[in-house]
Amino acid sequence: MSADRDRILEQALKHELRGEESTTPHLDPETLAAWQDEALDAAQMETIELHVSSCARCQSMLAAFARGTTAPPISAPAVETPRFQWWRWWLAPLAAGAAAVTLWMVVPEQQREIATAPPSPTASVASTPAAPPPAADLAQKVDAQPSSPEKRARAADSDLKENKLKVEAPRDDRQQLKDEAVAAPKQEVAMAQPTAPPSPASTAPMAPAAAAREEVAGARSAELQKSTRFAFAPLEVPTLDRSVRWRVTGNRIERTDDAGQTWASKHERLGENIAAGSAPSSTVAWFAGRAGIVILTTDAGATFVEVGLSEPLDIASISATDARRAVISTVAGRRFQTDDGGRTWRSF
Amino acid sequence: MNRETLQQLREQARADRWKVPPDVFLNALERSAEKSFAGRTPTDAELNRYYQSLHLEDLALACACAMGREDAWDHFVREFRPAMYRSADAIDPSGAAREIAEALYAELFGLREKAGIRQSVFRYFHGRSSLATWLRSLIAQRYVDRYRERQRLEPLPEESSAAPIRARTAPPDPDRARYVAALRTVLAAAIAALAPRDRLRLACYYAQEMTLAQIASITHEHEATVSRHLARTRKAIREDVEQRLATEHGFGKREIDECFQSVVDDAGNLNLAEWLDTDRKKSVVDRSMTEEPS
Numbered sequence: 001m002s003a004d005r006d007r008i009l010e011q012a013l014k015h016e017l018r019g020e021e022s023t024t025p026h027l028d029p030e031t032l033a034a035w036q037d038e039a040l041d042a043a044q045m046e047t048i049e050l051h052v053s054s055c056a057r058c059q060s061m062l063a064a065f066a067r068g069t070t071a072p073p074i075s076a077p078a079v080e081t082p083r084f085q086w087w088r089w090w091l092a093p094l095a096a097g098a099a100a101v102t103l104w105m106v107v108p109e110q111q112r113e114i115a116t117a118p119p120s121p122t123a124s125v126a127s128t129p130a131a132p133p134p135a136a137d138l139a140q141k142v143d144a145q146p147s148s149p150e151k152r153a154r155a156a157d158s159d160l161k162e163n164k165l166k167v168e169a170p171r172d173d174r175q176q177l178k179d180e181a182v183a184a185p186k187q188e189v190a191m192a193q194p195t196a197p198p199s200p201a202s203t204a205p206m207a208p209a210a211a212a213r214e215e216v217a218g219a220r221s222a223e224l225q226k227s228t229r230f231a232f233a234p235l236e237v238p239t240l241d242r243s244v245r246w247r248v249t250g251n252r253i254e255r256t257d258d259a260g261q262t263w264a265s266k267h268e269r270l271g272e273n274i275a276a277g278s279a280p281s282s283t284v285a286w287f288a289g290r291a292g293i294v295i296l297t298t299d300a301g302a303t304f305v306e307v308g309l310s311e312p313l314d315i316a317s318i319s320a321t322d323a324r325r326a327v328i329s330t331v332a333g334r335r336f337q338t339d340d341g342g343r344t345w346r347s348f
Numbered sequence: 349m350n351r352e353t354l355q356q357l358r359e360q361a362r363a364d365r366w367k368v369p370p371d372v373f374l375n376a377l378e379r380s381a382e383k384s385f386a387g388r389t390p391t392d393a394e395l396n397r398y399y400q401s402l403h404l405e406d407l408a409l410a411c412a413c414a415m416g417r418e419d420a421w422d423h424f425v426r427e428f429r430p431a432m433y434r435s436a437d438a439i440d441p442s443g444a445a446r447e448i449a450e451a452l453y454a455e456l457f458g459l460r461e462k463a464g465i466r467q468s469v470f471r472y473f474h475g476r477s478s479l480a481t482w483l484r485s486l487i488a489q490r491y492v493d494r495y496r497e498r499q500r501l502e503p504l505p506e507e508s509s510a511a512p513i514r515a516r517t518a519p520p521d522p523d524r525a526r527y528v529a530a531l532r533t534v535l536a537a538a539i540a541a542l543a544p545r546d547r548l549r550l551a552c553y554y555a556q557e558m559t560l561a562q563i564a565s566i567t568h569e570h571e572a573t574v575s576r577h578l579a580r581t582r583k584a585i586r587e588d589v590e591q592r593l594a595t596e597h598g599f600g601k602r603e604i605d606e607c608f609q610s611v612v613d614d615a616g617n618l619n620l621a622e623w624l625d626t627d628r629k630k631s632v633v634d635r636s637m638t639e640e641p642s
Binding site: 004005006008009010011012013014016017018028029030032033034036037038039040046049050052053054056057059060061062063064065066067068069235275316317329331332333 | 383401435436438439445472473474476477478481482484485486487488489491492495496531532535536539544545547548550551552553554555556558559560561562563565566568572575578579580582583585586589608609611
């Protein structure tokens with residue numbers, strides 16, 4: 001009954017917290033921005049927090065703002081070079097050494113063997129960087145840009161009117177390409193992250209139970225898309241190997257084996273539902289998230305196995321020690337453990 | 349403000365780069381202080397601290413753009429506009445927020461004039477936040493207001509407005525309405541008793557269905573901290589609800605169980621309608637129209 005009460009309470013909270021608007025004046029965007037930049041005094045911060053905590057409209061605005069914040073950061077003009085901090089040079093290797101010793105003592109021998117296994121050839125092929133766009137194209141895009149700011153503003157205004165007429169028409173991204181070419185062609189080329197097509201294994205059919213769980217998570221995502229639900233923030237998962245990292249961006253799970261210079265897409269289905277990850281070695285990684293989803297790869301992302309919970313519980317964190325053992329915590333505070341690679345989970 | 353202080357602030361803002369006249373910059377500073385210290389007169393020391401805390405370079409750029417300085421606009425287009433669009437696409441990948449960003453760009457430029465003066469939205473930027481944060485905030489506000497406006501205009505879906513009420517297979521429990529009302533009352537009281545930060549996290553997670561990472565970004569906490577606080581708050585609410593049902597309504601264990609069970613007995617439309625009954629509905633008045641249009 002205890003777990004039932006928790007579940008019922010969650011449903012009730014969704015209804016109780018939704019739809020109410022505060023009677024005090026709403027936040028205007030300038031104040032919201034100042035609040036988020038922590039530029040207000042303590043009393044103002046408290047007043048705003050009190051209002052937002054009880055106002056559905058301002059919470060929606062905050063949610064939209066948070067999603068917009070997950071976009072790549074706006075380039076700050078003329079950033080001052082940080083001063084040299086000599087102590088970081090010896091602190092970093094010291095911390096890394098301590099972590100390595102601790103891990104060597106904690107991680108079992110079997111897992112160390114997995115960690116030293118060579119990456120699959122698929123991964124190395126997938127992470128091959130794409131060729132940058134030819135400079136001539138970029139130059140052409142720059143030339144196509146209206147010459148003065150006023151022309152650009154008017155073009156944006158007329159584009160908007162045209163877009164309103166074609167409500168369902170797909171967006172033309174050429175204008176954005178032009179803008180980005182004007183903004184910083186070299187930077188854009190350097191920042192372009194090549195993404196490989198998904199490996200065939202990652203799109204293989206799943207077991208019925210896994211498919212049902214995915215359906216629950218997918219339905220939830222679709223429902224959220226209709227509301228002011230916003231994309232998941234990029235999540236990075238480090239490994240013991242400093243050059244290997246995982247990240248979840250949009251619907252994709254990506255892996256780098258060159259310290260983030262290139263990222264290869266490894267999974268393109270469940271990324272939006274992933275909230276946490278743990279990579280005990282460079283080839284083993286666990287990801288978990290909404291509706292009880294847990295996926296595991298033991299071959300550096302060439303294949304993923306769905307090993308989720310039977311109940312659609314939202315998972316907040318996962319901590320894995322190897323390819324067999326992992327512990328997850330749900331948002332409600334429940335904890336589950338597996339010792340057989342996710343085939344069974346027991347509550348503790 | 350004396351001339352030396354103004355000159356010092358202009359230098360910090362690199363206002364000469366965009367040829368922003370002293371009186372225009374002074375006016376922007378004074379409007380900013382007026383908004384921040386609304387309702388009281390600050391001391392000179394407070395004012396100085398306040399001016400020093402502003403994003404002065406961004407403020408000077410906004411002044412220059414509002415005046416239509418072409419080099420300032422080139423800088424804005426190069427440094428801020430692409431990111432504005434990326435932010436809009438992150439808010440709504442379907443392109444709805446991009447439309448808003450494009451309209452905003454035109455308004456920032458100030459295509460409309462009033463009494464021969466360009467009406468640029470930049471005049472509502474006060475430098476308290478960075479220009480980038482302000483732009484994101486503007487797009488978020490307009491996107492949400494447009495979404496809510498559209499929601500109000502759309503008719504209810506047929507299944508919720510005209511669906512026949514399902515026939516019950518068993519006679520209704522006469523106590524059920526009492527249990528639902530009791531649970532709702534104590535739950536509302538438990539939520540109201542929370543600290544604002546706890547209530548904000550809870551609302552972001554359950555009502556806005558934000559991710560832990562997004563909540564962490566707005567509360568300036570670590571994701572794990574948010575998760576821990578959410579679990580703690582939910583546990584506290586449950587204990588509070590159970591205690592209030594026992595003390596305020598005199599319910600025993602069986603009746604408390606009934607209260608919880610009564611909420612799920614009629615899952616679906618009927619249950620939802622009960623939770624959102626008419627006396628709880630509030631008129632949705634868009635007060636943003638009466639605020640400054642930024």
